[in-house]
Amino acid sequence: MSDVSVHHAREGSKGRYFIVHEDGESALTYSVMSPALVIADHTEVAAGHEGEGIGLIMLKQFIKDARTNGFRIIPLCPFVNAQRRKHPEWADVFSG
DSSP states (O other): OTTOOOEEEEETTEEEEEEEETTEEEEEEEEEEETTEEEEEEEEOOTTOTTSSHHHHHHHHHHHHHHHHTOEEEOOSHHHHHHHHHOGGGGGGBOO
């Protein structure tokens, strides 16, 4: 999925990473608690794109931004939490 482009939008304390498909949109939403702490709320992959690694692509961008901007992620979203457990190399960006 190297041709997939992850977009980012934030308004106030809410934000999302998203990928626009021809037939829908996938998104990983978050809530900012403080400059140092962000909650991963929900991940939703557009119908027909399940199993393509879309959620992981968005999460990797979120993790990259966490490292760059110095915040930690609270993995409230079940998908994000499951991926956190599978990737111990990401422990530096997770809280909780």
